[in-house]
Amino acid sequence: MTVRSASATQSAILQGMTLQFGRPMVAIPGPSVVPDRVLNAMHQPMSNIYGGALADVTDSLLTDLPRLARTEGEVFIAISNGHGAWEMAISNTLKRGDKVLVLESGHFAVDWGRIAAAFGVEVETIAGSLTDPVSPAAVATRLEQDPGHTIGAILCVQVDTGTSVRNDIEAIRNAIDSANHPALFMVDCIASLGCIPFHMDDWGVDVMVSATQKGLMVPPGLGLVWMNDRAMAAYASGDLKTGYWDIGPRAEENAPHYYRYAGTPPVGHIHGLREALDMIDEEGLENTWHRHEVLARSVHAAVDAWSTPDGLSLNMTDPVARAATVTTILTGSVDTDAVQQMCEARSGLTIGVPVGAFEGRAFRIGHMGHLNPPMILGTLGTIEATLAALGAPLGDSGVAAAAQVVAAELANPGAS
Numbered sequence: 001m002t003v004r005s006a007s008a009t010q011s012a013i014l015q016g017m018t019l020q021f022g023r024p025m026v027a028i029p030g031p032s033v034v035p036d037r038v039l040n041a042m043h044q045p046m047s048n049i050y051g052g053a054l055a056d057v058t059d060s061l062l063t064d065l066p067r068l069a070r071t072e073g074e075v076f077i078a079i080s081n082g083h084g085a086w087e088m089a090i091s092n093t094l095k096r097g098d099k100v101l102v103l104e105s106g107h108f109a110v111d112w113g114r115i116a117a118a119f120g121v122e123v124e125t126i127a128g129s130l131t132d133p134v135s136p137a138a139v140a141t142r143l144e145q146d147p148g149h150t151i152g153a154i155l156c157v158q159v160d161t162g163t164s165v166r167n168d169i170e171a172i173r174n175a176i177d178s179a180n181h182p183a184l185f186m187v188d189c190i191a192s193l194g195c196i197p198f199h200m201d202d203w204g205v206d207v208m209v210s211a212t213q214k215g216l217m218v219p220p221g222l223g224l225v226w227m228n229d230r231a232m233a234a235y236a237s238g239d240l241k242t243g244y245w246d247i248g249p250r251a252e253e254n255a256p257h258y259y260r261y262a263g264t265p266p267v268g269h270i271h272g273l274r275e276a277l278d279m280i281d282e283e284g285l286e287n288t289w290h291r292h293e294v295l296a297r298s299v300h301a302a303v304d305a306w307s308t309p310d311g312l313s314l315n316m317t318d319p320v321a322r323a324a325t326v327t328t329i330l331t332g333s334v335d336t337d338a339v340q341q342m343c344e345a346r347s348g349l350t351i352g353v354p355v356g357a358f359e360g361r362a363f364r365i366g367h368m369g370h371l372n373p374p375m376i377l378g379t380l381g382t383i384e385a386t387l388a389a390l391g392a393p394l395g396d397s398g399v400a401a402a403a404q405v406v407a408a409e410l411a412n413p414g415a416s
């Protein structure tokens with residue numbers, strides 16, 4: 001066995017007494033905190049998988065998940081992570097030789113394109129930046145140059161978890177319409193569903209993919225794909241279907257309930273997802289969206305307060321384009337690894353590592369799902385204390401700034 005030696009900073013951080021005793025806090029952009037109610041709901045003996053109560057729960061999920069996405073379309077449940085949902089979406093709607101247009105805005109749309117490429121689909125990318133949302137005008141311009149409609153589908157994320165950008169899905173749909181282009185519009189809401197507004201039918205989204213481990217507050221394990229009538233029509237003419245991902249048998253009317261899962265149902269996850277959707281219903285989806293907006297603004301206020309020219313700053317400078325579920329924080333001269341390691345080893349707080357081009361120069365705070373002021377203010381306070389302990393350059397108190405955002409909401413609920 002090879003034992004790697006830790007750097008001097010690492011060993012200093014890992015040595016000595018810690019304050020981490022207590023419930024650990026995971027503030028990464030998924031998997032997010034799973035509520036005890038969901039954990040308890042999942043903790044059940046195995047039941048009859050062929051019918052009975054479990055089949056009723058499945059039926060209720062197939063009714064409620066479209067409601068969550070604000071669509072009259074259908075939903076399919078895969079036993080997978082988000083990559084599986086990507087694959088299910090591609091393999092059920094496209095044909096060999098099709099072209100997809102990937103709208104880059106960070107990491108994840110491009111990765112989705114790679115899955116399409118593995119199926120022999122031609123992939124073209126509208127290059128994006130790490131600090132801007134997708135430009136609807138650029139989408140319209142490209143589609144206007146495709147009078148023969150060779151582009152079969154457009155792939156985009158609502159929130160990119162790497163950059164923490166929020167794309168304007170409605171504006172992109174308007175751009176597609178302005179070019180009068182029939183391509184299927186496919187949107188990844190893996191880091192946004194159940195957290196920020198999404199109106200699948202009103203925004204003309206044909207295929208939407210998500211997964212359970214972020215805003216839906218269930219452990220990783222279920223990939224979800226929603227399809228409208230146009231996408232179902234594309235299924236009929238598609239030729240990339242594979243045994244497990246094929247939605248055909250899952251969609252069969254009057255088929256046994258376990259067909260919906262292409263085999264043995266994921267019993268625990270089914271009960272967990274049911275409980276999570278009940279919790280969202282109890283809060284009220286609009287209230288859930290609002291809570292996420294307020295808590296996200298408190299994070300943004302904290303980072304703005306911490307900011308110094310040589311220290312931390314928000315990756316997304318335009319407030320309109322900031323995700324309400326995750327924040328990418330550039331670290332300037334601050335040692336990113338030391339912040340992460342001290343937060344985790346000394347205080348029991350896990351913050352998100354950077355992805356792709358942000359390696360070594362950013363960390364991320366996930367703020368989605370089961371989250372309230374004590375959790376977010378505690379997270380920000382712990383990061384602030386860690387930055388101070390490391391001697392990082394700090395402007396003002398981020399916690400004080402975040403508390404002001406929360407205070408404004410407490411004083412005037414729903415007004416901000």
Ligand SMILES: Cc1ncc(COP(=O)(O)O)c(C=O)c1O
Pocket residue numbers: 029030081082083084108157159160161162188189190191211220
């Ligand atoms: C926006 C987005 N899409 C897709 C994925 C991939 O999901 P998974 O890791 O569950 O396969 C992620 C994962 O973080 C994501 O944030």
